[in-house]
Amino acid sequence: MPFQRFVETGRIAVVSDGSNKGKLVGIVDVIDQTRVLIDGPCSNVPRNQVRLNQLHLTKFRIKFPYTTPTRVARKAWNDSKVDKKWAETVWAKKVAAKEKRAQLTDFDCFKLRRARSRRI
Template sequence: MAITRYVEPGRVALVNYGKNVHKLGVIVDILDENRVLLDGPTTGVAREVYPLKRLYLTGLKVSILRGARTKTLSKALEKDNISEKWEKTSKAKKHALKMKRTSLNDYDRFVVSNLKRRRAFELRRKAK
C-alpha cells in the first residue's frame, strides 16, 4: 500500500496521549524525524513540540507555509472548514461513540446490554 498521510506542514493530527488527548492540532513545522511543532488555535492545543508517537495523522490538510503564525493558521482552518470535515470522518464518529459509551452510568449500561440481547435473539429467530 502507498503511504498517503505524510508528515508535512499543514497536516491535521489528533493527539492520542497527554494533556491534550483527543484534540486536533495542525503540524506547523518539522523539527527532526521524531518531533514536530503542533498548534491548535481553535481546539485549545497550545503551540508546542510533540513527538510523532503521540499523534495520529489524519487525511485532512490545511494549506499553510512552514512555520506559519497562529493567526494565519486559524484563518486557514476557518477557510477550509476543517472542523466540519473532521466531524464527517469515521475516526471522529468512532471517537464520539466511545465518549458517549464512557459517559454511561450503571443503569444505562444495563439497558444497552438488554437491548443487545434482544437484538441477538431476534436475529437468531429470523435466521431459523
C-alpha cells in the first residue's frame, strides 16, 4: 500500500512531544530531512522548528505557499475548518476519551467498574 501522508507544506500534524504535546500544527516549510518549520495559528503554538519524529501527520492538508506568514496560515486554517474536521475523527475522539478517563477520581473509577460488572 503506498504512502498516504507526506511531509509537505500545509500538512496538518499533531505534536507528540514537548510543551505543545497534543496540539494541532501546520507544516509551513521543510528545513531538511529531519526538521520542519511549524505554525499553530489557532492552537496557540508559536512558529518554530521541530523534528519530524516529534510529529504525527494527519490526513488533512490545507493549501498555502511555503514560508507563508501566520495571518495567511490562520485564514487558510479557518477557511478549511480544520478544527471541526479534526474533532470528528476517531483519533480525536480517542484522545478526548483518554483525557476524560485520566480525570476520573477513585470513586468514579469504582462506579464505572461496578456498572460494567452489572452489565455483564
